[in-house]
Amino acid sequence: MLRPRPCLCVLCGLVGLALAYLLLFGLPNQARAQAPPAAAAPAPTGPVSFIRDVAPILKENCFSCHGAKNPKGKLDMTHFETFAKGGTKGEPFTAGKPDDSYILTALRLTTAGRMPPRESGDPLAPEQIAVIERWIKEGAKLDAEVKPQADLIRELRARWVPPAPKAVYPFPVTVTALAFTPDNKKLVVSGHHELTVWDVGSGKLEKRLRTRCRRALAMLFLPDGKLVVAGGRPAEEGDVCVYNLDGPSKPENGVAVLDGVNDKAVLVARLLVSDDEIECLALSADGKKLASGGSQDRTVNVWDISAGVDKAKLEQSIENHADWVFGVAFSPDGKHLFTCSRDKTAKVWDLTTKESVLTFPDHQQPVNGVGFKPDGKQGYSIGDDGQLRSWNTSGDQAGKQTRALGNHAKAGLKLVQHPKLPLMATCGADMTVKLWNSDTGAAGKVLSGHTDQVFSVALSPDGNLVASGAYNGEVRIWKVADGAMLKTFNAAPGYVPPEAPKK
């Protein structure tokens, strides 16, 4: 089975990237050839620029071993200053003298010692080596606008421009996040560098909002109607952005298009920027606090947004998990934070004393979602083991399981909870959505019909509807009361799925 969350750590980088690619562009037998080509390094005309032409090659092929932390050969290439100084072998290049530049020798070696090392990948393409050679020949200069001490990863990120979404998608896009608008009438769906807004009644696409983030992983509406979105680009960057869906737009093929990259009236705030994706979001019941959970940095951030999201104050940055944080939820009284992680635990954090209160370890597999009983006395969590489990939040039994409420046949991927009603929904790799009573823990309707793993789920504010989104881009909207499906569509604009195989 494809892992729902590809490991994107440095060591698994290649495997992870391949999986992320599949995740974004669909199943291997579908339209892989039609996916957009990776941006090729431009063959520079005129002088070679270090930051534009050379640094991207180094980042792609060298930074994983020659980073700031424990660089191989004591050579840190992520800052120009340390790169030029060199490692144990001294300066890797001599300005104007390619023949005296060790780095070129290392790139061209066909024996052991070649960079990148033979066991870690192919040699650089001859054109890439030629770019580095020309740069050295032209004086090995650093661009005037970049400081020698600057973090090149940040510099490259600042220069990165998100691609414009395609008018018509030749491939489906995995639906990783969903949110109903406060009036229950529209559904916001994650896309590829965009969000799409659909009319629940007609199932029609109404708006497309372009985003810097490649994929949204969590979304929620604030009391003032603004949309908070967490996501990013795997292993590249992550952010938490706030959008105004009613901001200025221009019509394109009957759909309102909003620019959430450049238009300040659409992208109203960027609360957080990090080195890898942000996985999850939560809003306190009183709407005054917002929390996010990160991937590589493993950090949970809590903001006070009581004075408005544009005046958000970061209150706490909590490192309480040993791995990516997949879920976060405020306790009903807003005093505690429930979190869960790839480190196979769910935890509770006391926001007042700033301490970890309990750890629930029973899933023994990554934990993908957390919730709680409305009285706050029990926590709920779901993980790769498929089980929805409940556990005590206080007393000497804190962190002890009370029971397993039921399960998905495969990994449980998300858990969402209605803020007021005793209603909870989970979705899983078993292609189903399940409804639960969060007060009694009783299992409710099982919604089946998806033909692929269900990656995202959302409840409407009035509690009448549940929406689900799958790996193959399909969205379904169902009635909570009887589990009837109201609408289904593929959320990649213009994409026409192939005929479903006959069973």
Ligand code: HEC
């Ligand atoms: C998979 C890890 C890995 C990758 C990727 C990698 N290197 Fe290395 N590199 C090493 C190791 C290990 C050494 C130390 C070898 C030694 O000391 O004999 C090293 C040493 C070097 C040195 C000599 C440093 C010194 O002063 O000792 C240079 C120059 C170098 N690498 C350049 C590159 C370039 C350029 C790239 C990208 C095109 C690259 N490396 C990618 C692992 C890597």
